[in-house]
Amino acid sequence: MTIESSLESNRVQELDDLLTELKPKILSYIDQADPKSSQYNLKSLGTYHPPSFLKKELTQESNLDQPCNQKELFKVIDKVLQFSVNTWNPGFLDKLYASNNPIGVVSDILLSVLNTNSHVYTVSPVLSVIENHIGKKYAKLFFKQEKCGGLTFSGGSWSNITSLQVARSLKYPDTKVKGNQNYKFAIYSSVHCHYSVVKAAILLGIGSENVFKVDVDENGVMDVDHLIAVIDETIKQGYTPLYLNSTAGTTVFGSYDPFTKLHEICQKYNIHHHIDGSWGGNVIFSNKYKDRLEGCQFADSITVNPHKMLGVPTTCSFLLLPNVDNFQVAMSLQAPYLFHGREEDNDDGENYDLADGTMGCGRRADSFKFYLAWLYYGTKGFESRIDHAFEIKQYFIDKILSNGDFELVGPKQPQCLQVCFYYNPNKLANNTETTRFISRELHKLGKYLVDFSPNPVNDSKGEFFRVVFNSPILTDKVIDNLIDSIINIGKHL
Amino acid sequence: MTIESSLESNRVQELDDLLTELKPKILSYIDQADPKSSQYNLKSLGTYHPPSFLKKELTQESNLDQPCNQKELFKVIDKVLQFSVNTWNPGFLDKLYASNNPIGVVSDILLSVLNTNSHVYTVSPVLSVIENHIGKKYAKLFFKQEKCGGLTFSGGSWSNITSLQVARSLKYPDTKVKGNQNYKFAIYSSVHCHYSVVKAAILLGIGSENVFKVDVDENGVMDVDHLIAVIDETIKQGYTPLYLNSTAGTTVFGSYDPFTKLHEICQKYNIHHHIDGSWGGNVIFSNKYKDRLEGCQFADSITVNPHKMLGVPTTCSFLLLPNVDNFQVAMSLQAPYLFHGREEDNDDGENYDLADGTMGCGRRADSFKFYLAWLYYGTKGFESRIDHAFEIKQYFIDKILSNGDFELVGPKQPQCLQVCFYYNPNKLANNTETTRFISRELHKLGKYLVDFSPNPVNDSKGEFFRVVFNSPILTDKVIDNLIDSIINIGKHL
Known part of the structure; x- marks a missing residue:
């Protein structure tokens, strides 16, 4: 008797064949998006199609019941490439991330081949050691503490959510066992914060109305005096101040809150100070621009995403703590069937069963993508990437301001890499229609994908470009x- | 004046060069792990090294300050491959997932090249449409409702956590705004459930002690009478019954809870019935084994992970709901700077701004890996994969039971793909040392990586093999x- 499956019976040849067919398609996909290439296709960014059209295009031929052959497979792959937004095109200016790059693709391929679940050391010796190592290196750019370190979560929102859990667990350890009970926790953040702060409050059973929004000044920076007034008012109402979210690079204006002053306030009121640096935290790599983070060394936790400013493939987000052991203090249950607590697995005193310091279990080792990019480009490379981006941004600002039909929205000196502006040649009172019309036309041409936004603090002038x-x-x-x-x-x- | 960066200045050639060097390394890595190959290396699974050793090996030469050249890069990559657990080796039997496969690598490469953030339709038209489509196809295997569907989360734990948020939001909508308040929520699960149920209770501010553990029978199946007794007792104590987690394929024994009976109880007490089918839910693809899921069609939510039984690359986990709109009901904030609510983006009435139905923002489209695997293998292929695995498991059971030194632990007829057993040639009273010794020796030989576990319901006979x-x-x-x-x-x- 022989028990054998026909699936995966010739894996090496099968993979070789698929890669041989795939590689030229990928290279050509990237080449078409490169203005310097002779293959450059003006419309390679991709144009808009509604969902019903794409659903028809992509699913009409796919019969999921029976296996498909290689030809049918690549017909679908071709359509996926054809109708996706080609982020390698320089016209992709819509979101707080850019295209992947060659070393990023290499790191994703390695993660795929390894198929490592970085939850426990036994099955993930290398990638767990690397995450611990690179988490410490990264954290040491921000913090002074010897024990600082970091772990990845699947996006800045999940890092922020985890930071709130760290805050609650460290300040009020009984909540881990007993829940929120009668605590009436208050959370503070500016009106310009990312929505994940409110989602975190909902998820943690604190509730959206218990996130108290603090005013910002004309530059989108948190108003410290208003913060103090808000805290005092909540205390008067019987709240327990728990957590302040400040932002390093806000979503709309790219502003940085005043971290040193916020630290002092948090010290005074026994509040956990979290910095959401998902977007703007990576200026830490630039000697020219890192001063924006002044005071970050006093924070109790920092979120920072290599998948945004550093061009690491999505997703790669770190939560950094001054003491890496606190991931386990806040999260561990020591499930005995998974975490065997073998002494030889932490022979240098570090925890390498990484999932034990998270609310999750299975994990893809996103940290490896960051490690390989850092190794490949070096700190110098990251710095030059960031400095170049700032130079380009300034060039854009100078140029539009020389034309009277453009008007900056928000700070006169945007602190990060986005520019918010109106284009209003007809001097209309409300810009929403103009902004949306131009955005769509840029997309229709397949030339540029840009975002638009209402002002996070309402004004009557309508939506602007970001x-x-x-x-x-x-x-x-x-x-x-x-x-x-x-x-x-x-x-x- | 010209503003140009030297980074990524020749992307196509750079990627071509890197892939040319990488491809043979990967193919050889897989080939070495294949018993049928002439290149088969008996130790290719990898042997144990402690963290301090690996940290030295992997980081001594890497200077993160300056960029490295291609030779230095591949020296590090070689070490990563050399010291990682090679999951392509058939000896990798340790966890509830296996190796990747050729189509899995292809799907990861495509996701990497696309670098799509599947949070909003504008930047993710194709991958969002595919997730909506495949989420519905998948959900329809389990549910009868026309509106059923699913979204991916970065692992079974996060799907389970999200299901608890769905439960709380749908049953007690005021909690979204006001938090848990004075609700004294009770959660129920068997003593054999995955630890994520308790972590979910902690994260949601409900607290670990408010997860009430229900007894199991000798097969590891939830005791329905005890569940009723526990619910009644909690009601007496003033609790509000909120959520029952049942399991399709428990972590240790692979048991399936009695879903139909549990549904009836949940109906009676107004409890959200979640099925954690992270591991065992995919028997839905097998006509021979899908009867284990009888009654799942009545559930209020189901977690199921293609990255486990179906061989899709880690991570790929779906949360399925009878009504896909409820993701937004439970999670949406409608952040106006991201979700523009454009009518043309849901011209068929579906939501394609997928992040709006999650607690996250940025997302990697894990669903695409499942879509491509399903397309490539077909339902028939998934079925044959599962049926083969069950056949192998039964072969193992029959064989060890013919030897008096082996003893099954838990169910006499394990319902899923793992086997728990003692090997006890010396008839010792406690097996822990024997189990650990043999596990380590198997690993030292580089032949097999197997897991061991204490009994989730304590017995005195010590740790066994899983x-x-x-x-x-x-x-x-x-x-x-x-x-x-x-x-x-x-x-x-």
Whole structure:
């Protein structure tokens, strides 16, 4: 008797064949998006299609019942590539991340081949050691403490959510066993914070109305005096101040809150001070721009995402703590069937059963992508990436301000890599229609994908453009073309 | 003036070069782990090294300050491959997942190249449509409702955590705004449930002591009478029954709870019935074994992980709901700067701004890996994968039971793909030392990685083996060799 499966019976050959077919498709996909290439396709960014159209295109031929052959498979893959937004195109300026890059693809392939679950050391010796190592290196850029370190979570929101759990567990350890009970916890954040702060409050059973929003000044920076007033008022109402979320690089304006002053307030009121640096935290790599983070060394936790400003493939988000042991203090249950607590697995006193310090179990080792990128580019490379992006942003600002039809929204000196502005050649009172029309036309041309936003503090002037400059392939030529395109479309208003 | 960065200035050539160097390394890595290959390396699974050793090996040469050249890069990559557990080896029997496979690697490469953030439709048209489509297809295997569907979360724990949030939000909508307040929520689960149920209770501010553990019978199946008694007792104590977690394929014994009966109880007491099918839910693809899920169609939510039984690369976990709209009901805040609520983006009435139905923001489209695997293998392929695994498991059971030194632990007829057993040639009263010794020796030989566990319901006989048969490359020969290896090592006790 022989028990054998026909699946995966010739894995090496099968993978070799698939990769041989796939590789030229991928290279050509990237090449088409490169303005310097002879293969450059002006529309390679991709244009808009509604969901019903894509559903038809992508699913009409796929019969999930029976296996498909290689030809049918690649027909679907071709369509996936054809209709996706090609983020390698310099016109992708819509979100707080950019394209992948060659070393990023390599790291994803290695993670895929290893198929390591970085939850316990036994099955993840290498990737767990690397995460511990690189988490410490990363944390030491921000903190002074010898025991500082970090772990990855699947996006900045999950890092922020975890930081709130760390705060509650460390300040009020009984909540781990007994729940929120009669604590009436208050959370503070500016009106410009990311929505994950409110979602964290909902998830942790604290409730959205117990997130108290603090005013910002004209630059989108948290108003410290108003924060103190809000805290005092909540205390008067019987709340227990728990957690302040400040932001390093807000979502809309890219502003940085005043961390040193906020630290002092948090000390005074026994509040956990979390910095959400998902977007702007990585200026730590630039000697020119790291001063924006002044005071971050006093924080109780920091979220920072290599998948945004550093070009590491999505997702890669770290939560950093001054004492890495506190991941376990806040999260561990010591489930005996998984965490065997073998002494030889932490022979240097560190925890390598990483899931024990999270609310999760199975994990993809996103930290490895960051490690390999850091190794490949070096601190110097990250620095030059960031400095280039800031230079491009400034070039854009200078250029639009020389044209009277553009107007900056928010800070006069944006602190991060996005620029918010109106384009209003017809001097309308409300810009929403103009902004949306131009955004769509840019997309229709397959040239640029840019975001638009209502003002996080309502004003009557309507929605504005938010354009993010965050890729090494951006040049002054691309910027010139972007501005010309906006002006040209504006003529058809 | 020209503003240009030297980074990513020749992306296509750079990626081409890296892939050219990487591909043979990967193919050889897989080839070495294949017993049928002439390149088969008996120790390719990898042997144990302590963290301090690996930290030295992996980080001594890496200077993160300056960039490294391609030669230095591949020196590190070689070490990562050399010291990692090679999951392509049939000896990897330790956890509830197996190796990746060729189509899995292809899907990871595509996700990496696309670098799509599947949070909003604008930037993720294709992958969002695919997730909606495949989530519905998947959900329809379990549920009868027309509106059923699913979303991915980064692992079974996060799907389970989300299901508890869905439960609380749907049953007690005021909690979203006001928090847990004075609700004294009770959660129920068997003593054999995964630890994520307790972690979910902690994270949601309910507290670990408010998870009430229900007894199991000798097969590890939840005791329905005891559940009723526990619920009644908690009601007497003033609790509000909120959520029952039942399990389809428990972590240790692989048991299935009686879903139909549990549904009736949940109906009676107004309890949200969640099925954690992270591990065992995918028997839905097998006509022979899907009867284990009888009654799952009445559940209020189901977690099921293609990255476990179906061989999709880690991580890929779905939370399925009878009404997909309830993801947004439970989670949405409608953050206006991200979710623009454009009518053309849901022209078929579905939500394609997927993050709006989660507690996160940025997302990697894990669903695409499942879609491509399903397309490639077909339902028939998944079915044959599962049926083969069950056949292998039964072969192992029959074989060890013909030897008086082996003894099954837990159910006499294990319902899923793992087998728990003692090997006790010396008839000792406590097996812990024997189990640990043999496990380590198997690992030292680089032949097999198997897990061990204390009984989730304490008994005095000590720790036992838990071995998982979940890969198409397992054959009766591998099983024979595994048993011989255990017996041989046992001789040295």
